[in-house]
Amino acid sequence: MNLKRDISTSTFSGFALSASLIITFLNVLLNNIPVDIKRVGDELLKLNGSEGVANAVTTVVVYFRGFDTLGEIAVLFIASLGIGLMLDSNIRCNLKAESNFMLKTASQLLFPIIILFGIYVMVYGHLSPGGGFQGGVIIASGVLLLLISHKEFEVPHSVITLIETFAGISYVLIGLIGLVVLDKFLGNFLPNNISDMGLLLSGGIIPIIYIIVGIKVGSEMSMITQNLIKRSDDV
């Protein structure tokens, strides 16, 4: 009986390389643990009150880093476009297995609730934990439930294209209006009083932009899900 197990060279060298890298990383990180240092976030928290939005993360995502969020939406759009180009084919079918009665009934019951919860998370993104990205992904998960339970369901492509285009154009337009009115791209030109903080209609353009982000993320994630789950018959 051979007690020596064969360890292949690639496994051993991979282990050695990643272990040495990890030891280096750990050495650097553990020697530089941040304890009570001055951060950018502290300054941003001080500035945060001026915009009248209760959720500081939302203000950072949509207002202070609003231009970056526009770029991230563009990255998401390009990824969705690439998936559509790669996996698009004329012969389409859903999952081959027939979904059972329980899944069909439960999906009819749950789908409106999931969509409603997604919209709630999207609209209240400036007051509570949540926002456009999370709400969009929740809506896409509702679409995924419909896709696996109903074989004949298909996300209408032309409608999704319209919604996505509308959302992208209005993001840029709001930014440009801010540039014209306040001399600053994505400037907050709508009323944003601090006394309104905590109300649904507060924060000026910030909730509007987060809803737009949510619409765009939701439609793109729905298209990605459909493109990945639907496949041509030959595979």
Next chain:
Amino acid sequence: MFEFFNQPEVIKIVVTVGSMTLFFVGLFGLLTQKHLIKIFMSVAIMETALFLLFIGLIYKQSALAPILTDNQQGFINMNDPVPQAMILTAIVIGMAVLALGVSFAIEYYKLTGKTDIDEITSLRN
């Protein structure tokens, strides 16, 4: 017994070592696996390790979540919102890019029937 783990230094060391261990698991998979889908899974694991590191390093037990509620006076004694905002977008972008990579792998399998990276030699000559 668990008071020891509530010290900020201990929390930071646990977060660093734990997330770097997860990163190591992903890196090991990335270097040794041959299947395309497994390589993308390893990249996703490495991504998750970085998210945990960013969120864990800014955690302070005394500080609050950066959301203003009724019984607070202004944005004081709150956790840093910047890493949370960055990780929030990084999760969505990471998922989209992972889906793009998986779709490339699916399409390559449809065209050639290969998933092993050692057999992908079409560009070699």
